[in-house]
Amino acid sequence: MKEEQHLSVVDPVTVGLADWEIWQTAQRLSRRTIEERLRVVRQFHVESGVQPAFAEALDVVRWMAGHEGWSDSTTVTYSSYLSAWFRWLNVTDRRPDNPMVKVGTPRAPEREPRPIADRDVPKLLSTRMWGSTRVMILLALLAGLRVHEIAHVRGEDFDLVAGLLWVRGKGRKVKSVPLHPILREIAANEMPLEGYWFPMRGCPSEPMLAKSVSDVVGRAMRRAGVRGTPHSLRHWYATALHDDGNDIRVVQELMRHKSISSTQVYTRVTDARRREAVAGLDLM
Structure with missing residues (x-):
């Protein structure tokens, strides 16, 4: 008993x-x-x-x-x-x-985007690295993927005819992102058409861990002398889209944000723009 x-x-x-x-x-x-x-x-x-x-x-x-x-x-x-x-x-x-x-609820910090500098993009891409690492970086820079989304990318996610990449993001929501020509070329000629692009070592049926993707990309950034985190590459994607004159709703869709308030942080005026505005004042 x-x-x-x-x-x-x-x-x-x-x-x-x-x-x-x-x-x-x-x-x-x-x-x-x-x-x-x-x-x-x-x-x-x-x-x-x-x-x-x-x-x-x-x-x-x-x-x-x-x-x-x-x-x-x-x-x-x-x-x-x-x-x-x-x-x-x-x-x-x-x-x-x-x-x-x-x-009670702690006060949420006011978030600001921390993209890598424009000058650091070619600097990063010209650094020696494994081909798979370069593809990870390009998925962040040209499609705005988060590290856990990169880890789960499969060949089946690419629709080369329609030019779309289907991404399973937060909350298991699946949304499409238009394929940049560089990513389209990679998907068609360099990476497998089926299965995970970045499988776990010794277990091709399982995806690489998100932390492993973050570590791999982070090491490449440090070797290149580029400040920031792997997520800073996604921030660069959003900032570049907005700075190129795209509407905030377009940026929201491409970033796959549920709320436009999450996207609006990228519309804040940068220090560089403020300095340019002040320097451009003409008293004559």
Whole structure:
């Protein structure tokens, strides 16, 4: 009897997270989002010593206050993950309240695009690197793909007749991006027509990890002496589109942003333009 009772005792964190994972999968959330949410809840459990299912507002506040090194965006993101967790517990009648209501929502930082400099584009592309690395960089520069989207690119995603690349982005939404002539040439003559373009080493049926793509591109950027992150290449794509005079709605569609407010950060006046405007003042 005692043995049966012992076997029936299960860690409530494990049970809760397993059920939440299934629920999120049924909601068709991306695997990447689900895994990040689960990771943060587990991190809260390990670092606070509090079972997440039973945490109070003060437990969350103490945990967040203990991470002064977090950036504002990280704090906002982690807070949203915990809010989703407690909201699910509340909706599924696992607890009567949502402690995040008392914690409040951290102020989101005002985001600004950080594209690589125009002069750094040819500098980066002229640097010696593997052919596959160059293709990754071109997918970011000429199609605005995120690193996890690059990792999942397949030959079947390209419609060479229509000149389109079909991208599975955030929330599993699939949208098309017009193919730049350079990418069209690469898809037709250099890369496989079927399967992953960047498969996991030793496992061609699985895609490369997004972090691996980020590491590969990041190393190429550092060798070239180009400041920024792999995501800065996507920022360059949006900034270049806007600076070329394209309408903000066009840029939104090409960036595959759900809200135009996400795109509007690229319409802000740059320091270079402000300096040019002031320098152009004529008192005569």
